[in-house]
Amino acid sequence: MNETEQTYHVPVLLDESIDGMDLHDGGIYVDVTFGGGGHSKEILRRMGPDSRLFSFDQDEDAEHNLVEDGRFTFVRSNFRYLRNFLRYHEVEQVDAILADLGVSSHHFDDAERGFSFRFDGQLDMRMNKRAERTAADVVNEYDEERLADVFYLYGELKNSRKLAAALVKARQQRRMATIGDFLEVVKPFFGREREKKELAKVFQALRIEVNQEMEALKEMLAAAAKVLKPGGRLVVITYHSLEDRMVKNIFRTGNAEGRQTTDFYGRVQSPFRPVNNKVITPGSDEQERNPRSRSAKLRIAEKTEATES
Secondary structure, three states: OOHHHHHHOOOOOHHHHHHHOOOOOOOEEEEOOOOOOHHHHHHHHHOOOOOEEEEEOOOHHHHHHOOOOOOEEEEOOOHHHHHHHHHHOOOOOEEEEEEEOOOOHHHHHOHHHOOOOOOOOEOOOOOOOOOOOOHHHHHHHOOHHHHHHHHHHHHOOOOHHHHHHHHHHHHOOOOOOEHHHHHHHHHHHOOHHHHHHHHHHHHHHHHHHHHOHHHHHHHHHHHHHHHEEEEEEEEEEEOOHHHHHHHHHHHHHOOOOOOOOEOOOOOEOOOEEEOOOOOEOOOHHHHHHOHHHHHOEEEEEEEOOOOOO
């Protein structure tokens, strides 16, 4: 692994996730979260000469990590459009899909992107720099109730209504454009002993809203159910409870809400069969080397049946 790749993003659960894809020669594979390219490069290293790999990323910075390989196709797009772009490339079905849902260390370490409260900079948080809505737009333009819902649903913050009320009051004096402006309002709501953890939740909530992460994940998982071949693998690494709950529900019931439908014999109907009933987590060595892996959970499922388009 070269120095650029290390600073961009150290791949989490690399061997476990690639093993879970069950690669074979002639297969068609998708990495929907290319990022620093760590997982994609390992897939390319392991897959056969007649296989193909499509990798998605909406962030233009990811293009700096592309590889020269005739078997590789990069798609500059949000993974919610997985099926559309595969069809554009005349691919109807694939053998395995990998999704590493974590935000890369590259984003947290780039002060200009506004993902971290460690730096001052523009309150941005867009994964796709071409997108119109920024975190500043959310903070300054959402009404109080909608703002409170963002903090409660995506940050699971108990004081979400107080936070929203304080932000609405503060923005009447001046627009909050920077991380510093934002922190000046929200920091007093958290005690020093839990400040970092609570601020992480606040920033997570804003990031999820700005990038429509939960909606995009739901659409990608639904598309995956349609494009995977029977017996194909869906391999997903999650980092927080909201996305992990959605993935678990999709695997068990076939829908993001976890609503069960049963057949005549009372068996739960789902297009997926979990391969690992017990979630896979990084070992202590990996957690020591890569602290961002500590919250990671790997789930693997196999497509069990054809899904109607």
